[in-house]
Amino acid sequence: MAxxxxxxxxxxxxxxxxxxxxxxxxxxxxxxxxxxxxxxKRSRGGGLKAQHLTSVQWLGRASNAQLTGAELxxxxxxxxxxxxxxxxxxxxxxxxxxxxxxxxxVLQAILPYLLFSGAKKxxxxxxxxxxxxxxxxxxxxxxxxxxxxxxxxxxxxxxxxLHSRGWSQGSNSLGSVTYTIKPLTKPLPSFQxxxxxxxxxxxxxxxxxxxxxxxxxxxxxxxxEKREEAIFGEREPxxxxxxxxxxxxxxxxxxxxxxxxxxxxxxxxWLYDHGVRAGKIDxxxxxxxxxxxxxxxxxxxxxxxxxEYLRDQLVVYQALARGQSRVDGGRSNRVLKEPxxxxxxxxxxxxxxxxxxxxxxxxxxxxxxxxGRKIDGERNEEEKELVKGLEKLAVGPPEEK
Ligand SMILES: Nc1ncnc2c1ncn2[C@@H]1O[C@H](COP(=O)(O)OP(=O)(O)OP(=O)(O)O)[C@@H](O)[C@H]1O
Numbered sequence: 423m424a425x426x427x428x429x430x431x432x433x434x435x436x437x438x439x440x441x442x443x444x445x446x447x448x449x450x451x452x453x454x455x456x457x458x459x460x461x462x463k464r465s466r467g468g469g470l471k472a473q474h475l476t477s478v479q480w481l482g483r484a485s486n487a488q489l490t491g492a493e494l495x496x497x498x499x500x501x502x503x504x505x506x507x508x509x510x511x512x513x514x515x516x517x518x519x520x521x522x523x524x525x526x527x528v529l530q531a532i533l534p535y536l537l538f539s540g541a542k543k544x545x546x547x548x549x550x551x552x553x554x555x556x557x558x559x560x561x562x563x564x565x566x567x568x569x570x571x572x573x574x575x576x577x578x579x580x581x582x583x584l585h586s587r588g589w590s591q592g593s594n595s596l597g598s599v600t601y602t603i604k605p606l607t608k609p610l611p612s613f614q615x616x617x618x619x620x621x622x623x624x625x626x627x628x629x630x631x632x633x634x635x636x637x638x639x640x641x642x643x644x645x646x647e648k649r650e651e652a653i654f655g656e657r658e659p660x661x662x663x664x665x666x667x668x669x670x671x672x673x674x675x676x677x678x679x680x681x682x683x684x685x686x687x688x689x690x691x692w693l694y695d696h697g698v699r700a701g702k703i704d705x706x707x708x709x710x711x712x713x714x715x716x717x718x719x720x721x722x723x724x725x726x727x728x729x730e731y732l733r734d735q736l737v738v739y740q741a742l743a744r745g746q747s748r749v750d751g752g753r754s755n756r757v758l759k760e761p762x763x764x765x766x767x768x769x770x771x772x773x774x775x776x777x778x779x780x781x782x783x784x785x786x787x788x789x790x791x792x793x794g795r796k797i798d799g800e801r802n803e804e805e806k807e808l809v810k811g812l813e814k815l816a817v818g819p820p821e822e823k
Contacts, residue, residue, distance in 0.1 A: 423505055426454040427775055431497070434767040436463025438474050442531035443738050443771045445477060445501060449485035449535050450742075450791060453775055454502040462497070469495035473523030473551070477531035480517055484535060514546040522552030522588040525599050526559040526568075533603070534738050537577060540793025541605040552588040553597040554629065554675055556695045559731065561587070561599060562627045566679045567689035571732055574685055575613040575739060575747075578604035587629075591695060592670030609790040612745035615727035615736075619683035621653055623660035624718075629675040632667040634707065638676070639663060641711045652719045653680065672698060676710050678718045688729045690717035726752025730762050733784075737768035741778040744790025751784050758782055 429444055438461055448455045461468035470478065475494055478501070482489045486504035491497075515536075517528055528549050536547065553561035559568060565582045573579045581602040588597025624646075628638050646653070646661055653659070668675065677691035692714050698706050721729045727750045728736065740747040752759045761769070761784070769780045780786045 424451070424453045426456055426500070426502075429455060429457045429771065429774060430462075431457050431459040431468070432462035434770055435763040436468075436767075437461050437764075438464075438471070438527065439530075439734065439764055440767050440771055441470075441474055442477055442527065443768055444775060445481045445531055446534040446738060447741075447772065447775045448501050449481045449487065449503050450538055450793070451776060452485075452503045452505055454500065455775070456498070456500045458498045460497050460499065467495070467497075469497045470499070471523065472519060472521055473527050474531075476517060476519055476523065477528055480515075480528075480532055481535060484532075484539075515548070517547070517549045519549070519551035519596075522555060522590050522594060522596055524555040524558035525549040525551040525553055525588065525597065526561065526564050529564070529601065530559070530735065534742065536603050537606050538610075538742055538791050538793055539605065540607075542607070544602060544604045546600050546602050548598065548600045550588070550596050550598045552590050553584065553599060554587060554673070554693055555590040556693050559735070560675065560677065560691060560693065561597075562629075562675075562677045563689050563691055563731070566625065566627070566677065567687045567729070567732060568735060570685075570687050571615075571728075571736070572739070574687075575615070575736070575743075576611055577739070578606065580604075587668075589668075589670070589673055591693065592668075592672040609792050610739065610743040610788075612743050612747040612788060613740075614747065615686070615749045617684045618686055618725055618727050618750070620655055620657060621680045621722055622657060622683050623662070623681045624653060625679045625681070626661070626663045627675075627677040627679075628663065628665045629668040629673060630665070631669070631671050631673070634674075634703070635665050635667075637704075638707055638711070639665065641707055645711050645715045649715055649719060653722060674698070674706060674710055676714045678714050680718060680722055686727045688718065688721040689731070690714050690721060690729060692717075721752075724752025724754055724759050726750045726759065728752075731764075734762060734764035734768045737765060737772060737780075740780075740786050741772040741776060741788050742791040743788040746785055746787050748783060748785040 444455050478492050488502040491499035569580050583600045585598040589595050626642055650659055674694040679689040681687055733751050736749055772778045778786050
């Protein structure tokens, strides 16, 4: 059996993302893990919140793992997946949360498993919880940035269906989304996100109380006029704006997604998460538009192929792909942009678990994960090289008909 890998939960970002990536890799590879001081850098003592526990439990069941410490607020877990061949999850999946915990953080935790575990059939994954939750990928970001970019790197296109929205703002409300996922039938080929091109269009998505629709549209149009050159350079601007009634006077959300001539998507958003005081609404709307536009322009100006959030979310796919993949994170003052703490944490976790190392240019040599085989955590350097060589020659399972 592979040697247990200990991950200290206060490392780098020290939040829930470390746990999600580690669980996904552990359940795929069979490498047992122990995580101590879970979310140790978070306030209120850290530990597992409902959203994290949901992922632990689901992945535990899927990979037939032995679990200790899988309870709310737990600060330490051990997760020992079955040493038999990977269980090929093939039925539809329903995950219900009773609070608006982020649907897309649950997706983040289990998607690598669903894609790479060798299941043969297309499956529907329905999750209830929050679609628009602070500090997590919104439904809108996932459908407009993450999923198109996953398709761009070679993941079979994932379809999304929004049944209802769930918010962390305003009165509690549970939402529900179905993702239709076609698992990989052979290792993911390496990918290069290195050609950014110029920005050809920007799509704005506004979720706000209906009575503010016109005001936000006007503010956005003004911003596009003022910042046209910073966004589009010499190109003729292509701008789309959609509006949806958020049905609560505490729910203001804006997402801007820029699409480049090479199909790269960069997104920035903001869910306004303070109370809106009477008489302050004009300032809230103006700040919302200014902040998101400023953030998007920052992403455009660095010249890279991923926004800050996508960069950390692609790390696990780079590590599992076969061979050298590179994701250009852009430059700041001509110097390579330092990866965010979330990205550094993701890179650290894949290094600890499956030995994949990233260089400062955002390249790594992925293991070419093939569901038919598990990785032995005890391999020494020489054996790892041998395995890499074999993986380059390996032929994946036959294509699904
Ligand atoms: N506005 C956003 N758009 C897209 N993705 C986001 C956004 N904000 C955060 N994320 C992503 O959500 C993840 C958050 O990870 P993090 O560990 O902070 O979350 P968490 O599980 O809620 O844990 P914690 O409560 O410990 O912070 C990261 O992958 C980050 O890139």
